[in-house]
Amino acid sequence: MITSPLVELFPSLARHARTATRLHPTGGEVTMYDSHAGGPLLWPDGEPWPVCREKREVEEQVPLPDDLVRRMRDPERREAAVRELGGGYTGWADTADGRLVGTKTLWRRHEPHNPLLPVAQLRAADVKDLPRPKGTDMLQVLWCPAIHKGPPWGPVVRLRWRRQADVTEPLEAQPVSRVDHARYALRQCRFEPERVTEYPPRDELPVRLRQQVEAWGGGHDAMAVAPGWKAGGYSTAPVTGYTPTECSTCGGRMKLALVIATSEAGEGGNWQRPGRSDPDEPTGVLIGRYGSLRIFVCTRCPGTPSIEDIQ
Ligand SMILES: [Zn+2]
Ligand SMILES: [Zn+2]
Numbered sequence: 001m002i003t004s005p006l007v008e009l010f011p012s013l014a015r016h017a018r019t020a021t022r023l024h025p026t027g028g029e030v031t032m033y034d035s036h037a038g039g040p041l042l043w044p045d046g047e048p049w050p051v052c053r054e055k056r057e058v059e060e061q062v063p064l065p066d067d068l069v070r071r072m073r074d075p076e077r078r079e080a081a082v083r084e085l086g087g088g089y090t091g092w093a094d095t096a097d098g099r100l101v102g103t104k105t106l107w108r109r110h111e112p113h114n115p116l117l118p119v120a121q122l123r124a125a126d127v128k129d130l131p132r133p134k135g136t137d138m139l140q141v142l143w144c145p146a147i148h149k150g151p152p153w154g155p156v157v158r159l160r161w162r163r164q165a166d167v168t169e170p171l172e173a174q175p176v177s178r179v180d181h182a183r184y185a186l187r188q189c190r191f192e193p194e195r196v197t198e199y200p201p202r203d204e205l206p207v208r209l210r211q212q213v214e215a216w217g218g219g220h221d222a223m224a225v226a227p228g229w230k231a232g233g234y235s236t237a238p239v240t241g242y243t244p245t246e247c248s249t250c251g252g253r254m255k256l257a258l259v260i261a262t263s264e265a266g267e268g269g270n271w272q273r274p275g276r277s278d279p280d281e282p283t284g285v286l287i288g289r290y291g292s293l294r295i296f297v298c299t300r301c302p303g304t305p306s307i308e309d310i311q
Contacts, residue, residue, distance in 0.1 A: 006199055006223050009216065012209055013199045013224075020198050020233020021129040022226050022271075023122075024264065025189035025282040032170055035126040035193070037229070037283050038186030041118045041140050042164060043171040050158045051113035052144035056180060058108050061093060061101040069100045107149060115175035116142035116158055119186060119260065122231060123164070126193050129232025131255040133299045136161040141258065141295070145177060145184035152310040154287070155184050157295065159257075159306055183286035191229075194273065198233040199224040203242035219268065227266035228278065230259050235294050239311045247298035249305050254296035257306070260285065261292035 007014050023037075030039035043049070064072075071081035072092070085092060089102045120141040122130050130139060140162065143155035179185045201221045202213055213220045225234050235256055237243070245254040262285060264278035272278075287293045288310040297306045 004197065004199065004223065006220065009218075010209060010212060016200050016205075017197050018199075018233050019129050019195055020226060021127045021231045022194045022196055023127070023229040023231065024192040024194060024278055025229050026192055026279065027187060027282065028190040030188050030190055032121075033164075035121055035123045035191050037120050037189040037191070038118060039121065039188045040174055041121050041142075042138065042162070042167050043140075043174065044167050045169045045171045047171075049171075049175050050116045050142055050160075052110055052116060052146070052148075052156050053113050054144070054148045054156050055107040055109050056144070056146035056148045058106055058180065059090065059103055060106050060108075061095070062089075062104050064092065064100060064102045072100060110144075110146075110178070114144050114146070115177050116156075117145050117177035117179070117185065118174070119143050119157075120258065122258070126191065127231045128193075128195060129230075131232060131257055131297060131299050133161055133304045136163055138162040138164050139257065141260075143184065146180035150310075152288075152293070152308060154293065154310055155181075157293070157306075157308050159295070159297070159304070161304055183284070186283045186285055189282050196226050196233070196271070198226055200234055201225050201236045201242070203237070204234065222267035223270050226271045228259075228261045228264035228271075229283075230261075232256060235259055235292075235311070237294075237309075237311050239288065239291065240309060245296040245307060247301055247305050249301040250298060252298060252300060254298045254305075254307065256294060257297045258295045259292050260287060260295075262287050262290050 025037045030036035032040040032042045071077040090105050091103045122139045124130055124137040140160040143157045148156050221236050225236050247254050263280055265280055291311045293310050295308050
């Protein structure tokens, strides 16, 4: 590991150091036994596959009032009529049979319930910084690839913690998820885990240190926190700002388990491996506004409570 130039500038940062495992997703063949993004999961045959029962966003065609349609077909009154569409409609369309219909964004349940899509499988042996509850050595992440009412507005995420040795008869034919939101579907990727040392982003620093860092003004966060998919370590919160992640069961601080990121690129090439370059959007996933989804867990409490947010 390389000593960060940040610690040379601010030696007291050293005591806040944390390791993280960057995952470096890269396209390639995967099996249910590997750590990977978007591939098949090591799932016990006979264990119910999780499904989504939540309402998700759909665009639907709805009939328009006859009077409005008449005015929309009249070139002179059309403009005013289209303006009237504003209330609740997202637009209008000509159907194949020549009817004029409105479109609306509505919240509907999946019919039938939607089997969740595998997002990531992390073996503790590969991902040293994965926080995990006692007795487990694997994390599986699944989500429903649709926009659901938040917060956070996005995929519904479910975690499964396992001991790999418990899965003696794995499920061979895994259910197929209906994908409503194409950018939540993943290309299968292998991981190339790399351990790095990170430091708190500016917002998480003790006051004195934070003031020093601010006075320096040298792009601290981009040097302190690695970009891209990773387990453990620190993360920035450019959308919400820093908020402590407390476990609703024990009140303790939750740990960052996983960051699922749109891009692997960091600012200014701070985290680039010598001679290696990451594909920019290896999994094809787009989170929020080119951001990331963070998963925090409490490994002390029964059931391993977790929360997610989108940054
Ligand atoms: Zn759903
Ligand atoms: Zn807890």
